[in-house]
Amino acid sequence: MSGTDHTIGYEDSKIYEFTPDLEAALTVESGDSVTVETADSLEGAVMDDDEVLESVPEEVNAATGPIAVAGATPGDLLAVHIDDIRITEPAGRVVTIDGFGLLDGHENVESPRSKMTPVDDGTLSFDDLEVPVDPVIGTIGVATRDDEEGYSTLIPHDHGGNLDTTDITTGNTVYFPVFQDGAMLAMGDCKAVMADGEMCGTGSEIATEIDVTLEVVSDPAVALERPLVETDDAWKPLASAETLEEACELANQDAIALLAAEHGFDDTEAYMFSSLVGGLEISQVVDPLVTVRNAVPKAYLSEPF
């Protein structure tokens, strides 16, 4: 037992689409902690190197939830503090799939292919190479805006979703804009390890139990249109778009807004300052929209809310 206030299992309730009208499978109070059980993103379809995927499954990245947080209303923020991520199966898997991945179609890249990567005592094995386990929550998000039809859990956007961001890990906090009453949080698609970029299309996809503490931030001093990650030493707005260039523009605009609000800069001064410290980081380059973050060191930006 994890000692959290609630537990929600992947078999209890999962979604494959973030929409405006999600219905809660669990309702909690602001300040409550929840244990969320997640399946691997391929839900057990690959358990051996010989099991390969001919195409991206129609339903992929099952997200456990939705979890309603009482009192969350549009205009608020939902803070998701990631307290722990525990691996719950003995191996993850890395796959290539035709039509997917940064080097899809290159002549030396074979797809489909699968490779199991055993995990033991905090260490992942890739052949003889040993990599420290450093889990990432790949898909995490909330119900979408009223005017949106919804996004499959393969897509990242302003509500979160398939952000595939290495900073979404134990010890960090992700802030989401609340678009619907209760926020309606769901998450899944964890990796035992993942590189910035997620080039082949996956990390080491693996089942987990995640402990989070959920907190509603009412009347925030700065509004968010997109997710924001807080790490030990930086604030990082996250933006997803069709191209990396567009995502960079959005993430930089969000960083500028935070810097301008704190320091009384006009936007041009904040833009100039953003060009000096921290900077743009790649989350992933393989999903239907790509994701970038703009790190602003905490030395220059305090808690914005």
Added chain:
Amino acid sequence: MSGTDHTIGYEDSKIYEFTPDLEAALTVESGDSVTVETADSLEGAVMDDDEVLESVPEEVNAATGPIAVAGATPGDLLAVHIDDIRITEPAGRVVTIDGFGLLDGHENVESPRSKMTPVDDGTLSFDDLEVPVDPVIGTIGVATRDDEEGYSTLIPHDHGGNLDTTDITTGNTVYFPVFQDGAMLAMGDCKAVMADGEMCGTGSEIATEIDVTLEVVSDPAVALERPLVETDDAWKPLASAETLEEACELANQDAIALLAAEHGFDDTEAYMFSSLVGGLEISQVVDPLVTVRNAVPKAYLSEPF
């Protein structure tokens, strides 16, 4: 005096274009150290907040050199060990210029604008904010391939040039492919500080003295087509292209080649492993070609040459 074997001044010899047929202003032996004096990228055109640039100057990023390294021949590598970068003027400048920068043309961004950023005792001031100086060499490269006309010093490509990469700093080593006898190294365009991305189009542009030690690597075990940076804890192939996506593909292919050579992986295995550790990083998104690097931690890749 710096105690290096040679000194070359910006007033002695500078270039604005990397071409196949550069003529040496200084010739040194492999293993020699050189002090290279550089002007700020705008060569003193902005010395005050009131001095603004209506357009990018036709000649910009003056690179001090070329320096021939005796014995360097095509197929070799030139290792540039960056021993020290000393600031040689009391302030750098950050500028916006019409037609340049990530948010060029956005309604809240004013251009042209200039802002001087004083530097004193290792600290840069931006209004009341203090930022530790962490110098970057913006433009550094060698003579280009025979079949290329040449690249202005505003452009990054396989020869290096305007790479604007924060890892090109004191303590690190940059490896360049040698395309012409003597390699013909030149450098300039330093920044007192710069963010990954260089969003507004500049860091804090400033004059410096750089100490480098130059070394020819003959018959390298792995050939390079593009620059590679060695940091304390990673090897980072650097790639420049029209779009960030294309640059990511090239940098990832270079990382895959290094991993495959060391571990006996086929390209697909190396691609999968590259998707688990280190990852893609943004150097700059504002020059005529954009630049990305793919970090491979030294834990998984030893000296490749």
